[in-house]
Amino acid sequence: DSKYGNLAGPDSEYVRLVSSDGHEFVIKKELAMISGTIKAMLSGPGQFTENENNEVYFRELPSHVLENVCKYFMYKIRYTDAASEIPEFDIAPEVALELLMASNFLDC
């Protein structure tokens, strides 16, 4: 759909993040780049499979973690340099540890 930009090519607006259990999260590239790791992956000089196809397979990130990561991207973009009051980012305690590991991995 032309309304949302496409997924293909180096100028694509969106990128596909795939969890270890096969869930696909299609989000705007600009959001994904909040992660230093994803940024290096997609915008480095090298041609890896990731930036060729605009998709990243996270073999060790389950979907419940990746989902929260994507939520975090939205939160960060929304509230960075915002004038309004910043709400807390809710993390369910059972996800906390894995999310912490993921954040370490993803450098964000």
Next chain:
Amino acid sequence: SAMSRSGATASSSGNNRMRIRAFPTAMDEAYVDQTLTMLQDAIKEIQRKNNGGLSFEELYRNAYTMVLHKHGEKLYNALKEVVREHLKGPIRKRVGGTMDDLFLETLNVAWSEHTTAMVMIRDIFMYMDRVYVEQQKCEPVYNLGIGIFRDEIVRQDRVSEHLKKVLLEMVAEERAGVTIKWSGIKSACAMLVALGIENKSVYEMDFEGPFLKETSEYYKAASQKFLMENCASVYVKKVENCIAEETDRAMRYLDKDTKNKLLQVLEDVLVSQHMQTVVDMENSGLKAMMRDDKIDDMRSLYLLLRRVNNGLNVMTTCMSEYLRSIGEKLVDEVEGVSKEGETVDAATAAARKDPVRFIQELIDLKDRFDHFLKDAFDNDASFKNKIQSDFEFFFNKNKRSPEFLSLYIDDKLKKGQKCLNDNEMESMLDRSMVLFRFLSEKDAFEKYYKQHVAKRLLLDKSVSDDAEKQMITKLKTECGCQFTQRLESMFKDKEIWGTLNVNFKDYCTNNPVGLQMDVGVRVLTAGIWPTQSAAPQCVLPDSCQAAFDHFKAYYTGAHNGRKITLNTLLGSADIKAIFYGATPNSDELSQQESEAGPSSRDTAPKRKEEHKILQVNTHTMILLMRFNIRPKFTFEQLKTDTQIPERDLQRCLQSLSMGKPTQRILSRKGKGKEIEDQDEFTVNDMFTSKLTRIRIQNIANKSETEPERKETRNKIDEDRKHEVEAAIVRIMKARKNLQHNDLVVEVTEQLQSRFKPDPQLIKMRIESLIEREYIKRSDDNHRIYQYQA
């Protein structure tokens, strides 16, 4: 599962980064080695540009896991090993093997590929950089790669030497005019800069240093050649071109910090080393440029020398020499200046310039240098100051400059000169003021200026009252009211003359006494107008004396309590004269009459008698009137009879009898060149002229004669004594106690706008004041003075 383990703890480090400690699970050896090998293979693929099929995520994750499980060191070393092997092996072979034309390109390509690979590798090993490297304080991945390249490629097989050779050769070629592929040099320089990692030492050592050295030698040789083959202005242009060319080169392909170092070398070798030679070059250096008015050349030279230390000093010194030599020559050539013991013959004396021309030439000289200053030297302050001090120097070398400057202005403000319009007048006055400021003896100028103004006013020679007032205003602005007070008073006096004479005419009508002449009197307030020491009291003819007495009666009547005395120095008279032409038997006798009374002689004249009106000054009138009494007089008799001062009488007689034929009213019988007591004078009855009214010009010395000058100088010295004393008293009154040296300094400072007082003079005045008890010496320290109220 990982979730149930509670062994993981988080500890925070100083800047809010969480460090995760690994799970207690160990990775087994085999797994570790396997992972390492996998990573190394991947790196090799990257280095071979075969990374297309690799997954970043996988590589990154594996490196991440290694570090997490405390195998950072192994990982780090494995990385080091694979990078080193790649460079040591195929790359070294590739680069080392092409020492020919393709060397530079090969090296640049190898470097470019290496850096690209290292970026990718760094990205993959990002976690290790962040955590392990940080902890261990070892070299980050990217820098590690750079270092290995430097050690294994550049510092081997004389690559760096060869590189230097190639680069310098290319530069030399380009300097010789050959087109080169300079992008190769650019890449190489960028590489060398990068190899230094945190500083530019590799670049500086391997290339920049040698480059600058070679540049220096190249231009040393070139400059010698330029100098020998070219004149100054061409040399300057060549240097400008070199600088432009090298700047362009630096900007195109050298590191940005090299540009300034390069310019430094050029300025040193091309400019500093040779600037003295260029400036002093015969026939084309600065002096020649100034002589020939080559403004553009001067400007280029100035801009060039401005770049280097001391460059402008070299120029100002040369300019000053030139200016002083011209100025001193002008000063020497003007009349009245003779060197010690020099005897000047008539021809030389005549050839010497008159003061007005002298001043005009100085003004023109100043104009010329102002033009240089503005158009060539960018109004540079050091040049401006130098010019100023030079003018002060030679202008004041001639002790008569104050007098001459006043004469110049006098010449311009006198009637009968070429008429100047308002702008020209203003401009002339301004230029005169410029020279005025250079004078160190401004008080001398003041004296002369007053004398000249007085003359102009009394002889009615001033071309315009407005112009006179303009000048006074300028002097006032420059020196304050005290300077101009007297001048303004003189003008006030002048303004009354008209009314006074009208009133006197009325008085005459009402009180007729049968005067035989019309008389006009101008009244001067005593003390305001400059006079010669004592106004001579000449003997007036009776008719004149009567007229004056009548005026005196009128004036003292009208102004109670005032006294007037007659001063004959600057008056003028119109007298009627009859020239009878020569007669057959008595060619020695003749008569002249004033006003009434026909001739009592009845001899037939040889030619028609001529009636003339002579315009003369008062003294001339007095002496001519004597000839109504007797036809012949000796000089001595005239002196006694008229009481006119000798020098003046001589001058009048000279212009009447020895001057132009058109005004030879008298005949002289005498031997010497100068008029002596026994010389005899008679009326020249043969005098003839087309004109009815004849103006008798005196052989006037425009400038002062020796005795006059001495007199003026004495007056100036007298005035100075008073001014110094006044300053001393003023200062002592304010300070109460002052040491001798300090007093001298202060007095000098106070008077500096008028003249430069001699310390001896000050000392003598202090002594005099002590004698008169204005100040005294302190009892404890006789170097300290005290004010006595």
